[in-house]
Amino acid sequence: MLKTLAPQVTALLAGGILVDGERRAVRLFLTADYAALCTVLEHKGPSAAMPCLMCLSTQSPSSEHSVLDAKYLTLQDITGSRTLRSSTQFASGARAGRSGGSNDGSSGGNDGCGGGGTPSNRQFAHLSVVLPPLLTVDPRQIVVIPLHLTLGVNGRFLVLATECVLKCKGSAAGLRFTQRLAVLLRDEVGVTPVPYHGGGFIGRDCHPIGDKSDAICQLLLLELTEEYHTAYKRAWLLWNRVRKSLNRAGIATCEEVKQFRVDATALVTHLKRSFPWMNISPKLHLLLCHAADFMHRYGNIGMYGEQAIEAWHGRYGQSARKNSLGSELASAAAFMRAMALAREACESDMARYGSTRKPAALGARKSTKVGDKRLRQNREEVPVCAAKEEKARKDRKKWADDLHEAAADTISAHVRREKRARRE
Amino acid sequence: MASVDELRLARKRLAAMPAKQIKVDSAGAHTASLSLAVQERVSALCQSGRFVERHVYDEHYRPMPKTALLTDADASDPGVLAGCPPPNIKDVHVTICLDKGGCPSSVKIVVGIINQARPKNTNNTIFAAVCPCDKDNYDDLD
Numbered sequence: 236m237l238k239t240l241a242p243q244v245t246a247l248l249a250g251g252i253l254v255d256g257e258r259r260a261v262r263l264f265l266t267a268d269y270a271a272l273c274t275v276l277e278h279k280g281p282s283a284a285m286p287c288l289m290c291l292s293t294q295s296p297s298s299e300h301s302v303l304d305a306k307y308l309t310l311q312d313i314t315g316s317r318t319l320r321s322s323t324q325f326a327s328g329a330r331a332g333r334s335g336g337s338n339d340g341s342s343g344g345n346d347g348c349g350g351g352g353t354p355s356n357r358q359f360a361h362l363s364v365v366l367p368p369l370l371t372v373d374p375r376q377i378v379v380i381p382l383h384l385t386l387g388v389n390g391r392f393l394v395l396a397t398e399c400v401l402k403c404k405g406s407a408a409g410l411r412f413t414q415r416l417a418v419l420l421r422d423e424v425g426v427t428p429v430p431y432h433g434g435g436f437i438g439r440d441c442h443p444i445g446d447k448s449d450a451i452c453q454l455l456l457l458e459l460t461e462e463y464h465t466a467y468k469r470a471w472l473l474w475n476r477v478r479k480s481l482n483r484a485g486i487a488t489c490e491e492v493k494q495f496r497v498d499a500t501a502l503v504t505h506l507k508r509s510f511p512w513m514n515i516s517p518k519l520h521l522l523l524c525h526a527a528d529f530m531h532r533y534g535n536i537g538m539y540g541e542q543a544i545e546a547w548h549g550r551y552g553q554s555a556r557k558n559s560l561g562s563e564l565a566s567a568a569a570f571m572r573a574m575a576l577a578r579e580a581c582e583s584d585m586a587r588y589g590s591t592r593k594p595a596a597l598g599a600r601k602s603t604k605v606g607d608k609r610l611r612q613n614r615e616e617v618p619v620c621a622a623k624e625e626k627a628r629k630d631r632k633k634w635a636d637d638l639h640e641a642a643a644d645t646i647s648a649h650v651r652r653e654k655r656a657r658r659e
Numbered sequence: 660m661a662s663v664d665e666l667r668l669a670r671k672r673l674a675a676m677p678a679k680q681i682k683v684d685s686a687g688a689h690t691a692s693l694s695l696a697v698q699e700r701v702s703a704l705c706q707s708g709r710f711v712e713r714h715v716y717d718e719h720y721r722p723m724p725k726t727a728l729l730t731d732a733d734a735s736d737p738g739v740l741a742g743c744p745p746p747n748i749k750d751v752h753v754t755i756c757l758d759k760g761g762c763p764s765s766v767k768i769v770v771g772i773i774n775q776a777r778p779k780n781t782n783n784t785i786f787a788a789v790c791p792c793d794k795d796n797y798d799d800l801d
Binding site for chain 1: 670673674678679680681683684686687688689690692693694696697698699700701702705710713714715716718720728729730733734735737738739740741742743744748749750751752753754755756757758759760761762763765766767768769771773777778779780781782784785786787788789790791
């Protein structure tokens, strides 16, 4: 699909755009979830030896790639400056990969560093890129996926709470905690997990969870030692600050950019130091090393994010019945035609449908009185049928079990690693 | 109020415009000319005075001055062709976004223009391509 569209993108870049009679260049940003970004850039994915799409950092310290670890650092390092990829490295890495640089040690094409015989040289030749990218984009213009970062970190924090309980009180207490957490999220925060997003929460739900993180910390009060409890509470505090800046659509001030950089670094450093079993995932690495740089360079992250495409999934689904034809492809084409016509944006339409409402004053939409009907407890209860309630209960139980299983896996692996380290 | 016939004719005229053309092939459906679709939107923004300048900031967080326009000589520059023109050239920030998902499942490509208010609103983005995804079921694999 993108192969068909790629020549059109190239034509757009070469031709530029006329703005008030001036021919301007196109600054192209690539945004999608991590998997789609890897597909577009033909990268091996987040489990590859060099998982970052923007820099040359390796996954974790290994004897096999010790030379690269020392030179370009690993994702697990929380200090030091990173070496950015160049846009041509994707293409040259792919050439090396295809010519066998990744397997037989033949030479690659990166900055005069040949494939050679050592694993580090072979890795450096292909840079975890399998094929030439479908689109050539400057790595500094790959957006740091604010929505998926929020989804990922939010989910990780809930698993982290369970891991802390497992570490302090054992498996049975962990399972009890996840069940109570599921009930708390439904009753106090008003969010429920959804079947997509891996059974996690939708992006909009991540914000009330963050805002009411005190309730989660309160639930943990009797389950954790003071050290873990304080550390977990601080992690939420830092994340809530980062989350708001990450998802804001306005241009940040110089102070906000500086504060964001400080908070993002403090968050990842705190997680790594306070919870030793926690690995820095590619998403956390994006937050630590590249998010602040992107914000500094373009003044904002949220505006460039991947929210639009997620909204289009919903719109496509809603219109599916209206544009239903003989085949899926015909229906898709009918939808495209309808959307192309809906895109008519002449001056008069823009003025009519453009934003004319002024934003509400700060706090104007919040309840101020105890009896305010906007408060959940003052609303009339809508009757829910028994079957729906039973399904929701089953979904919550499954979510709690999955959360416990994921946390138990991480903690048991950490315990095994600790034992092995002690033996050695 | 226009009659229904007139509205239909207007719709036909609109659908015949080059920027609205759709191509359908075995891969999926996509806009016939992305450049025209983007240009149409940018022109509408300019005419209605809703085009918002976006900047690239330097290390002191000051907007880099844009003084030059894109020329034919620049158009063959590798940086320009990679969507990363020099900071002194006047530019338009365009996002290209690809994702698989939704129900019915499909791969969608959406192009966004950042030089406007609310660039992530679906009404302000260009739906560039869609490719329905078929999931093989057990019987298909036999």
